[in-house]
Amino acid sequence: QVQVVESGGGVVQPGRSLRLSCAASGFSFSGYAMHWVRQAPGKGLEWVAVISYDGSNKYYADSVKGRFIISRDNSKNTLYLQMNGLRAEDTALYYCAPYSSGWYGDYWGQGTLVTVSS
């Protein structure tokens, strides 16, 4: 069945970097755009970034543009999020999700928690 498993979260100091990974299985990874969505503790969902099926197009939320980089390795069925210059407000549970052509995510993982704190 479709499965996405996020990893790489942890506690990091402000200004430092962290790389998240999302391992996908059960579907044709190379045929799907992939998204990162985050949720700060007790807050709502916030879209972070998207990468097209072949990696040629990438878009970011204003709040992370210039600091975060989304990438993928279709040979490994894996999505990444390189997070640089982390801030306290980046503290959140980060989800990855494959999105269908109608711009909706029908499969979600359990997320990986990133805590930015000194």
Added chain:
Amino acid sequence: QSALTQPASVSGSPGQSITISCAGTSSDVGGYDFVSWYQQHPGKAPKLVIYEVSNRPSGVSHRFSGSKSGDTASLTISGLQAEDEADYYCSSYTSSSISRVLFGGGTKLTVL
């Protein structure tokens, strides 16, 4: 880019119907039929309940329905059940030059 606008909370009694609104602009909700709705129970991942304005994924109860009028989308849940108590988020594609997806702030549904 501003988030889509949802009421913070709605409530209803078992068996009743409720509607959650999601207000956007012509650059997102009003301009495209790419509105989706997610249900999220505490401590759980979001679950898709409506996609492309009014389509229900396989396995989602027929009590869930979606619609759109102008720049506002709506999620209606009929025959409320205790298990429907959750947070609900709308989302839309946006033609913003920077981002591509917007979420609403979320609506807490309480079943009285």
